[in-house]
Amino acid sequence: MATVSSSFSFDIRAGTIIQAVIVSSPGHYILKVNFGSIIGIRNCILHTAPHIHAESLLEQHVCAIINFPEFKKNIKTLKTILLCMPDIHGYYIPIQPDHCIPNGGSLFL
Template sequence: MHATHDPAAPPASDIAFDDFLAVDVRVGTIVAAEPFPEARKPAYKLTIDFGATIGTKRSSAQITEHHACDDLIGQQVAAVVNFPPRQIGKFMSQVLTLGFPDADGKVVLVQPGRPVPNGGRLF
C-alpha cells in the first residue's frame, strides 16, 4: 500500500481496529533542528524528545515550505515511532514525522492544539 499526497484521492480501504492499533503514533517535542542539504528534496533533520519510555529519536522531515528551522525548537509534533529506521543518505531517520498536504502539496506538521506530555500515544 502506498500513501498519496493527493487530497482528491479516494479514501483507503477499510481496516480492522487492531490494524490501527499496530501503528504507534506518539507526541514529542522537537529539541534540535538543522538543515539537511544532502537530501534529494528540501528537508530538515529533527531530534524529537518522546519522553522517558521512548527517548529521543531523529527524523528527516520535508517541512521546509511552512516551517522555519529555527522556529521548530520547542514545538510538539506527532510521529510514527514503530517503523523500522530508514537510511536517507548518510542520515538514519528513526521515526516518521506526520503532516498533511496544503493546497499545493506542501507539508504542514500534525501538532496537538495544546501542550501534552511527551510520549503520549494517539487514540
C-alpha cells in the first residue's frame, strides 16, 4: 500500500473493465471493474478522449485506488478511483500494467 500520511494508506489494485456505459457524452463513462472474488466489482468514472469507444475499454486491465474515502461525483457515490494520466492532448488515459496481473493484485512499494 502507498502511504500518504500516517493515518491513511492507499490500497492500489489491478482489475479488468467489464462494462463501460456512456454517462453524458462520448468519452465520459461509468465503468464496472472486476477486482476479483475478494474485492468484487466496483464502479469508477472515466473522462477520456471522445474518440475512445466503450467497446475498446472492455477487458482492459487497469489500476485503481479501491479504498478512497467515499465521495459524490455527480449522481454516483464512489470509493474507487481509476488511476489515469493525461496524454499529449490532455485526455485521461487509464494506467495499465504491462503484463496480465490477476484481478485484485496489489501494488507494492
